[in-house]
Amino acid sequence: MSDTGSTISAESSESAQQTTTGSARVVKVAVVGTGLAGLVSAYYLATASNARVQYSVHLFDESSTIGFDSSSVTATDADGVSRRIDVPMRSFAGGYYSRVVSLYKSLGLQFHDAKFTYSFSELEQEYGDAKTYFLHGGRAGIFRQGGRPSRQGRLRWACDLIAVTFWYIYFSIIAAFARPKGGVSFENDIIPRHVHNKKRFGSEEVKKEYGTMNTDDESSVEDENRHIESLQEFARRWHIPTWFVNRFVVALFCAMSTCDAETILSAPAADIIDYKRKTFRKPHYLLSSNSMSAVSALTAPIAKENIHLGVAVKAMLSEGTTWTIRTVEEDYNHFSHVILATPPSRTAELHRPLVPVLRNVKANSVRVLVHTDDRVLNFLESDDIRDLNLLKTSTGTEATHVLFPGVYQTTSPASLNGEPGEDYGGRIAEDKVVSESVFERVVRTNGLVAAVGKMRRRQGRHNVWVVGSWMWDGLVLLEGCVASAEAVCAGIRRKCGDQPVPLPKGIV
Numbered sequence: 419m420s421d422t423g424s425t426i427s428a429e430s431s432e433s434a435q436q437t438t439t440g441s442a443r444v445v446k447v448a449v450v451g452t453g454l455a456g457l458v459s460a461y462y463l464a465t466a467s468n469a470r471v472q473y474s475v476h477l478f479d480e481s482s483t484i485g486f487d488s489s490s491v492t493a494t495d496a497d498g499v500s501r502r503i504d505v506p507m508r509s510f511a512g513g514y515y516s517r518v519v520s521l522y523k524s525l526g527l528q529f530h531d532a533k534f535t536y537s538f539s540e541l542e543q544e545y546g547d548a549k550t551y552f553l554h555g556g557r558a559g560i561f562r563q564g565g566r567p568s569r570q571g572r573l574r575w576a577c578d579l580i581a582v583t584f585w586y587i588y589f590s591i592i593a594a595f596a597r598p599k600g601g602v603s604f605e606n607d608i609i610p611r612h613v614h615n616k617k618r619f620g621s622e623e624v625k626k627e628y629g630t631m632n633t634d635d636e637s638s639v640e641d642e643n644r645h646i647e648s649l650q651e652f653a654r655r656w657h658i659p660t661w662f663v664n665r666f667v668v669a670l671f672c673a674m675s676t677c678d679a680e681t682i683l684s685a686p687a688a689d690i691i692d693y694k695r696k697t698f699r700k701p702h703y704l705l706s707s708n709s710m711s712a713v714s715a716l717t718a719p720i721a722k723e724n725i726h727l728g729v730a731v732k733a734m735l736s737e738g739t740t741w742t743i744r745t746v747e748e749d750y751n752h753f754s755h756v757i758l759a760t761p762p763s764r765t766a767e768l769h770r771p772l773v774p775v776l777r778n779v780k781a782n783s784v785r786v787l788v789h790t791d792d793r794v795l796n797f798l799e800s801d802d803i804r805d806l807n808l809l810k811t812s813t814g815t816e817a818t819h820v821l822f823p824g825v826y827q828t829t830s831p832a833s834l835n836g837e838p839g840e841d842y843g844g845r846i847a848e849d850k851v852v853s854e855s856v857f858e859r860v861v862r863t864n865g866l867v868a869a870v871g872k873m874r875r876r877q878g879r880h881n882v883w884v885v886g887s888w889m890w891d892g893l894v895l896l897e898g899c900v901a902s903a904e905a906v907c908a909g910i911r912r913k914c915g916d917q918p919v920p921l922p923k924g925i926v
């Protein structure tokens with residue numbers, strides 16, 4: 419037995435590692451991590467079992483409950499009603515999240531148009547006052563829920579409204595037709611380019627390589643040298659004014675991606691433009707009975723005894739042609755395939771050959787508080803409070819979601835009129851905090867784009883696969899979880915001889 423997964427001697431032989439039940443082969447698969455990516459991978463494989471191949475899927479998570487729902491809490495609103503709250507927020511938009519939407523529909527989950535309304539404010543100086551510069555009614559009604567910020571004069575508001583409307587229309591037209599340079603796939607296509615090549619498509623060569631994706635890395639050099647146009651460059655090229663970009667595009671995408679303004683400005687423009695184009699005039703959904711409903715549906719086909727919670731995986735050991743999953747307490751043996759659905763830093767720890775590829779992937783720590791302290795929105799006049807209240811700061815965007823009367827979810831809380839660190843600048847008292855969670859969020863940088871390209875070519879080597887919200891060509895959101903899970907499951911099925919050639923579209 420070797421110490422780590424990095425000392426694997428040979429590609430596993432499928433025939434040697436599988437048992438049979440009746441006439442079906444049993445393929446044992448370990449999925450490490452039960453965020454959405456891990457859950458969907460497990461679900462897709464468990465439900466793909468058929469007369470030829472039975473997938474015996476085991477889920478592992480260091481968290482004591484399923485990761486997708488492990489930080490969610492129950493809080494009591496101002497009327498004394500207890501409600502389950504998703505932490506962090508799990509919203510998804512029509513147009514961009516086509517895989518999430520069809521998955522949830524196929525699971526029979528109910529979701530609704532959240533009709534979010536927004537307020538936009540910015541800190542005038544560090545730890546100083548904040549100024550509200552725009553209210554947006556979104557799908558709830560631009561005029562009913564939008565309107566003039568209380569402290570803004572009518573003339574100023576009218577001028578702002580005209581300017582914002584003009585540039586918003588211009589930006590939407592640009593997003594619809596312009597293509598950022600060096601952009602990653604607009605269709606979020608997850609097939610390596612060589613598989614698209616007609617001459618090679620379906621050839622013996624591709625069939626042989628498929629699954630291991632053990633291609634040479636020539637195109638990765640090309641990938642790394644490719645210039646990927648940043649949002650800032652794209653905005654300059656199309657003469658979109660800096661104030662519009664900073665106050666709206668950056669403020670919104672900082673809140674969505676939970677990162678700072680500089681990161682968004684240097685992020686691949688293709689990501690942001692792609693998102694804008696696809697979600698134009700589309701609703702933002704929330705699951706009607708929160709993430710717990712998705713967890714129940716996705717874990718239903720997995721045997722209870724195969725769900726191992728509260729166990730941190732410490733190592734993957736190659737043993738002959740199979741993998742052993744080592745946790746603090748015990749070893750779990752004879753896995754034909756391992757799917758790592760962990761954040762990149764943990765993925766690299768567990769599978770050392772991926773260290774060089776994942777070295778340049780950056781992640782932020784993001785703090786999310788569920789609390790009942792009204793003071794958090796004191797920077798707004800009460801008439802200006804909306805569902806989502808964005809506050810631009812020097813480090814990014816604080817977002818406070820008014821969940822129910824008197825219950826708030828604040829992401830990346832900023833210090834304001836107080837000392838940093840002290841009750842979040844005198845805004846959220848400790849005794850009003852229902853829960854505080856810290857998440858690792860991968861940042862979409864050019865380094866990540868290159869890493870995803872390389873990871874794709876390594877998928878399935880030694881039967882190790884990687885999924886996650888970051889393992890695709892797009893913003894680090896739930897859609898990436900489903901896209902990567904779909905691709906990896908198709909890859910595993912193909913490798914197990916469970917799917918006929920030619921290759922379908924969604925493959926790694």
Ligand SMILES: Cc1cc2nc3c(=O)[nH]c(=O)nc-3n(C[C@H](O)[C@H](O)[C@H](O)COP(=O)(O)OP(=O)(O)OC[C@H]3O[C@@H](n4cnc5c(N)ncnc54)[C@H](O)[C@@H]3O)c2cc1C
Pocket residue numbers: 450451452453454455456478479480481484485486506507508509510676729730731732759760761764784786829857858859885886887888894895896897899
């Ligand atoms: C504040 C915030 C708000 C967000 N809002 C949205 C939103 O509204 N819409 C949207 O689409 N996306 C949103 N996202 C992004 C999205 O939620 C995440 O990108 C996505 O949930 C990540 O899923 P995942 O399955 O890739 O990884 P994770 O959910 O991070 O799951 C990884 C799992 O691996 C487990 N793990 C790690 N190491 C080990 C180990 N050694 N052994 C065992 N288990 C291990 C962890 O416990 C965890 O459960 C938000 C993110 C944040 C932080």
